[in-house]
Amino acid sequence: MTSQSLTPPVLELRNLVVEFVTRHGTLRALDGISLSIAPGEVLGVVGESGAGKSLTGAAVIGLLEPPGRIASGEVLLAGQRIDHLPMEDLRHIRGKRIGTIFQDPLTSLDPLYRVGEQLIETIRTHLPVSEQEARARAIALLAEVGIPASEKRIDGYPHEFSGGMRQRVVIALALAAEPELIIADEPTTALDVSVQAQIIAVLKKLCRERGTAVMLITHDMGVIAETADRVAVMYAGRVIEIGPVRDVVKSPKHPYAKGLMGSIPALDERPERLLQIEGAMPRLTAIPQGCAFHPRCPHVMPRCHEARPVLEAVGAGQVACFLHEVGQ
Amino acid sequence: MTTKPMVSVTHARKVFDVSQPWLERALSGQDKQMLVAVDDVSFAIKKGETFALVGESGSGKSTVARMVTGLLPATSGTFAIDDVPLDPKHGYPLALRRRLQMIFQDPYASLDPRWRVGQIIAEPMKAFGLARNEDEERVRVSHLLKLVGLDPADAVKFPHQFSGGQRQRIAIARALASDADVIVCDEPTSALDVSVQAQILNLMKDLQRDLSLTLLFISHNLAVVRYMADVIGVMYLGRLVEVARVETLFAQPRHPYTRMLLDAVPDLAMTGRSRQPVQGEVPNPISPPSGCTFHPRCPLANSRCQKEVPLMIDGVACHAVQENRKT
Ligand SMILES: Nc1ncnc2c1ncn2[C@@H]1O[C@H](COP(=O)(O)OP(=O)(O)OP(=O)(O)O)[C@@H](O)[C@H]1O
Ligand SMILES: Nc1ncnc2c1ncn2[C@@H]1O[C@H](COP(=O)(O)OP(=O)(O)O)[C@@H](O)[C@H]1O
Ligand code: SF4
Ligand code: SF4
Ligand SMILES: [Mg+2]
Ligand SMILES: [Mg+2]
Numbered sequence: 001m002t003s004q005s006l007t008p009p010v011l012e013l014r015n016l017v018v019e020f021v022t023r024h025g026t027l028r029a030l031d032g033i034s035l036s037i038a039p040g041e042v043l044g045v046v047g048e049s050g051a052g053k054s055l056t057g058a059a060v061i062g063l064l065e066p067p068g069r070i071a072s073g074e075v076l077l078a079g080q081r082i083d084h085l086p087m088e089d090l091r092h093i094r095g096k097r098i099g100t101i102f103q104d105p106l107t108s109l110d111p112l113y114r115v116g117e118q119l120i121e122t123i124r125t126h127l128p129v130s131e132q133e134a135r136a137r138a139i140a141l142l143a144e145v146g147i148p149a150s151e152k153r154i155d156g157y158p159h160e161f162s163g164g165m166r167q168r169v170v171i172a173l174a175l176a177a178e179p180e181l182i183i184a185d186e187p188t189t190a191l192d193v194s195v196q197a198q199i200i201a202v203l204k205k206l207c208r209e210r211g212t213a214v215m216l217i218t219h220d221m222g223v224i225a226e227t228a229d230r231v232a233v234m235y236a237g238r239v240i241e242i243g244p245v246r247d248v249v250k251s252p253k254h255p256y257a258k259g260l261m262g263s264i265p266a267l268d269e270r271p272e273r274l275l276q277i278e279g280a281m282p283r284l285t286a287i288p289q290g291c292a293f294h295p296r297c298p299h300v301m302p303r304c305h306e307a308r309p310v311l312e313a314v315g316a317g318q319v320a321c322f323l324h325e326v327g328q
Numbered sequence: 329m330t331t332k333p334m335v336s337v338t339h340a341r342k343v344f345d346v347s348q349p350w351l352e353r354a355l356s357g358q359d360k361q362m363l364v365a366v367d368d369v370s371f372a373i374k375k376g377e378t379f380a381l382v383g384e385s386g387s388g389k390s391t392v393a394r395m396v397t398g399l400l401p402a403t404s405g406t407f408a409i410d411d412v413p414l415d416p417k418h419g420y421p422l423a424l425r426r427r428l429q430m431i432f433q434d435p436y437a438s439l440d441p442r443w444r445v446g447q448i449i450a451e452p453m454k455a456f457g458l459a460r461n462e463d464e465e466r467v468r469v470s471h472l473l474k475l476v477g478l479d480p481a482d483a484v485k486f487p488h489q490f491s492g493g494q495r496q497r498i499a500i501a502r503a504l505a506s507d508a509d510v511i512v513c514d515e516p517t518s519a520l521d522v523s524v525q526a527q528i529l530n531l532m533k534d535l536q537r538d539l540s541l542t543l544l545f546i547s548h549n550l551a552v553v554r555y556m557a558d559v560i561g562v563m564y565l566g567r568l569v570e571v572a573r574v575e576t577l578f579a580q581p582r583h584p585y586t587r588m589l590l591d592a593v594p595d596l597a598m599t600g601r602s603r604q605p606v607q608g609e610v611p612n613p614i615s616p617p618s619g620c621t622f623h624p625r626c627p628l629a630n631s632r633c634q635k636e637v638p639l640m641i642d643g644v645a646c647h648a649v650q651e652n653r654k655t
Contacts, residue, residue, distance in 0.1 A: 048521035164609050192384040193548070194606045197592040201605065219521070222594030249598060263526035265551040267578070267590070268597050273533070274526040274555065280491045281521070 008079035009036035010181050010213040011060065016073035018052075018059050018237075020284075027284040029055050029068065031237040034311065037181070040211040042204070044228030044245065046221060048260070050281050051234040053217045057183045059083075060215070061098055062090035078180060096126040099174030099212075101203075103186040105166035108173060109158040115142075115169050116154035119176055126177035141172040145202050164195035171203055175210070182207060185217040200227055221264055225249045230317075233257045236282055236292035243317015253319045256293045291321070299323055332411060333372035334510060334542040335379070335396065340405035342366040342391050346614065363614050365391045367566045369405070370640070373559070378536065378543040380553040382589070383563035384610055389546045392563075393514050396544060397430050409510055426456040429503035433515035435495035439487040445498055446483030449473070452506035472501040477531060493524035500531065504539070512544045517552065529555060550593055554578060562586045565613055565621040571643045582644045584626045620647065628653065 018030035030052050037043045045053050058064050060075055062085070075083040082093060094100065102108060110118060119138035123129060129137065135154070142150035145168040158166055167187065174182055187203065188196035204227050207214050216228055224231055225245060232242040233254065241254040252258045262275025279296040282288060288295055294304040304322060311318040312325060347353055347360045366388040373379040381389045394400035396407055398419040407414040412424045420428065429452070432438045439448055449469050450459070459465035470480035476497040487495055496516060503511055516532070517525040529552065536543060547553050553560055553574075560577050562570045562585065570583040581587045591603040608625040611617055620638050623629040628648040638645045647653070 048523060162609050192610065193550075194384060194588060194592040195609055197594070197606045200594070220594070221522075222596045225596050225598050226594040246598060249596065260523060263523045264596060265526075265529070265549075265555040266596060267551050267554060267593055268599070270554055270574070273530050276526050276530055277523045278527075280493060280524055 007039060008076070010039050010041075010078055011215065012036040012074075012076040012079075013056070013060070014074040014076070016056070016059060016075065017071045018055055018064065018068055019071040021067045021069075024285065028071075028287070029237050029284055030059065031287075032073070033237075033239055035232050035239060035242060037213045037215060039180070039213055040208070041230065042207065042214040042216055042228045044224035044231040045215060045217045045234060046219060046224050046231060046260075047234035048219060048281050050283075052237040053219070053234055054185050055237075056234070057185045057215060057217050061094050061100060061183055062087070063094075095122060096177045097179050097181065099177070099179040099182045101167075101170050101174050101182065101184040101187045103189050105163070105170045106158065108170045109166065111158050114155050114157055115161070119154070119169075119173060122173055122176040138172075138176070141176060142169070144206060145169070145172045146198070147172075164191055164199060167191065167195075167199050168202060171199070171206065175206060175212070178210065180213060182212055182214045183217070184214060186219070187216075188223060189218065189220070196223070203227075221249065221261065233260070236287050237284075238292060238320065239311060240293070240320045241317065242311065243315065243319075247315060247317055253314055253317075253324055254293075254321045255297050255299050255323070259296075259298075331374055334375040334377075334410055335373040335544060336406075336408045337372070337392070337396060338370045338406045340366055340369040340392060340395055340407070341403045342388075342395060342400070343403045361614055364566055364616070365613070366395070368640075369563075369566075369568050371559075371561055371568065371571060373542055373544060375542055376536075376540040377558040378545050378556055380545045380547060380557035380560045381563055382547060382550055382553050382560060384548060384589075386565075386610060386613060387563040388566040389548075389563055390514050391566075393430070393512050393544060393546055397428060397512050398425075399430075422456075426452075426458075426506045427508050428510045428512070429506065429508040431496070431499050431503050431511060431513045431516045433518050435492055435499050435519070436487075438499055439495060439502075441487055443486075444483065445473075445485055445487065445490075448487070448498060449483070449501045449505050452502060456506050458506060468505070472505055475504065475535070476501045477527075491524070492520050493527055496520065496528050497531065500528075500535070504535070508541075509539070510542045510544075512546075514546045515548070516545075518547070518549070525552070532556070550589060551596075562589070565610065565616055567621070567645065568640060569622070569645050571640070582649050583646050584628050584648065585622050588625070620645075628655065 013033050013035050016030055016033040020027045020029060033056055047053050059070055070083050074081055116138055120134040123134040123137055139150050139154055142154055147153050147168055188199050200223060228245045231245050231248040232239045235256050241257045252261050259275060259277035277296055290306045291304040291309050294300045309320045309322050311320045314324045342365045344363045344365055346363045348358060369392055383389055395402045398414050409424055409428055414420055446469050449472055450465050453459045453465055459468060469483050473480050473482055478497055517528050545556050557574045559573050561568050564585050570586045581590055588606055592606045617624050619635045620633045623633040632647055638647045641650055
């Protein structure tokens with residue numbers, strides 16, 4: 001699904017490095033991220049907190065908070081570099097070509113404006129339609145995301161909506177300008193499980209119908225299993241495994257990905273014990289040399305202390321681990 | 329039943345007054361507003377078992393936990409630990425208080441940042457006079473730190489020097505410091521990453537077995553509860569809707585809400601099992617639906633459900649189950 005086809009990926013990251021320059025020196029938060037998302041594809045980005053998931057999303061849309069900056073590498077949207085564009089151009093791309101959904105709907109919605117006003121404004125900024133057409137579109141979109149009586153609710157304020165309904169409005173807003181790509185950072189993390197299931201279903205259905213590609217960032221493997229086509233697993237600012245969702249979820253290859261999957265309690269069985277990886281994710285100030293996972297890895301070898309494994313093709317995916325090097 | 333329950337809760341009820349201040353109410357002509365956070369909740373926990381409360385946000389889990397521990401006065405209902413009743417005015421007698429401890433979700437907030445870990449863990453020993461002198465105290469602190477997988481040398485450090493999972497280990501050590509045998513855990517791993525959650529859940533299971541602890545374990549995560557619990561109580565809008573042993577609940581969920589919750593959990597096993605789409609959201613608890621409060625979301629609701637609150641009979645509170653009605 002990647003570079004063989006003629007159409008370029010919707011999104012491609014090439015060796016992306018993000019750094020924070022602080023008093024204590026330069027901290028490397030993303031260390032050579034390479035991945036791509038094909039048109040219409042949902043790429044899940046998973047990992048534990050601090051792995052660099054949100055920074056990856058923020059770097060794509062030019063929303064890194066200073067002193068965070070892209071130190072090297074490239075971000076390509078439909079084959080064109082966008083990482084060095086001026087702020088103004090990036091802001092336009094953000095509304096028009098890349099839609100965003102965050103954990104807290106109120107980061108996307110202005111409490112002072114009716115949801116309809118916000119939708120209509122987004123539609124009219126990016127599409128050549130009249131006020132009336134925009135309103136009709138907005139009502140249709142709200143209905144599509146599952147807001148009942150949308151022709152009435154369009155005139156409501158964000159605080160009049162429940163948490164789940166607000167996140168539906170945010171999805172409508174993200175899709176309003178018909179973007180090629182949606183970046184969704186923990187879109188259901190704040191929601192109850194029964195609401196989460198509905199939001200995921202809506203997001204998936206609408207993006208599939210429109211052929212919109214999605215970068216779905218979450219720490220919830222269940223959400224990924226249910227939604228993504230491919231998954232990238234992150235650890236300490238690196239992608240350590242990437243591949244088709246079934247491979248990564250059912251038979252992960254990287255020792256960390258294996259441990260991660262085994263540590264999640266399941267609904268359909270009750271193991272005697274959960275698989276346990278000792279220790280915790282390192283802090284940015286103390287990322288181990290070589291393979292960043294080596295102090296916790298049950299298979300660590302002498303070379304893992306010094307040399308850093310890179311992503312290499314294994315089966316239908318890629319894994320960054322010396323155990324899976326060609327010829328091993 | 330031969331063994332007496334270790335924890336028993338009968339007809340627990342908690343009503344919060346959530347009215348505007350008097351003056352504002354007078355000006356706007358509003359009535360007093362009452363929120364029934366917990367209503368008619370009864371259950372018992374056998375010694376050495378884990379009873380889990382699950383439910384979505386606002387269903388009343390924490391409120392039950394706080395009433396059981398005596399942290400929050402109940403509006404009505406009775407509570408007892410090992411047959412010793414909770415006195416509504418004076419709480420549990422001192423001898424019992426030593427045996428009952430609580431672990432919270434947020435290991436950051438529950439440990440005093442100015443205290444060294446050793447002092448934090450020794451505090452319950454001091455409070456209940458369990459160590460004869462400082463040497464004995466130190467020995468016990470070391471022992472507890474080892475028990476929860478930390479280093480005795482950690483006693484001199486401060487909480488901020490530890491990760492979230494390590495802080496939860498400290499909270500567990502403190503809970504065990506007074507030789508407690510009943511522990512109420514409110515979302516003890518919800519703030520942790522899954523790999524760290526696995527460490528803490530495994531630790532809690534080991535400790536429970538080795539020390540025959542009785543646990544009231546609260547979580548919104550059904551998979552976590554499946555791993556930890558012997559018996560599960562499912563809550564919805566302040567009421568218990570189903571109580572069953574863990575194997576039974578997952579093999580044969582009976583209440584329509586339990587089934588909906590199970591269907592809502594993302595299918596990590598990727599079995600492709602068929603599931604009912606989930607509908608609606610939890611209503612505002614200040615003005616809950618009449619009758620069975622689940623009726624607006626329930627595929628089996630009928631006119632009786634809109635009027636009559638179903639009673640808990642044989643582990644389920646549902647008219648359809650009791651009428652053996654499938655549609
Ligand atoms: N001190 C209080 N004053 C007013 N209402 C309260 C108070 N404490 C809890 N409530 C209300 O009581 C209900 C039950 O709350 P509780 O905290 O027990 O829920 P919970 O099941 O623990 O939810 P969560 O999963 O979010 O922790 C909620 O509607 C809540 O808003
Ligand atoms: N503004 C910042 N200054 C310094 N470090 C930061 C900043 N923002 C994020 N980081 C660090 O970058 C790493 C990755 O963060 P993030 O992408 O938010 O992780 P995730 O979303 O996977 O939980 C973490 O170690 C985090 O502490
Ligand atoms: S490279 Fe070495 S340390 Fe890293 S995951 Fe593979 S075996 Fe473990
Ligand atoms: S009592 Fe009626 S509405 Fe409530 S769960 Fe049972 S069938 Fe559904
Ligand atoms: Mg994040
Ligand atoms: Mg709670």
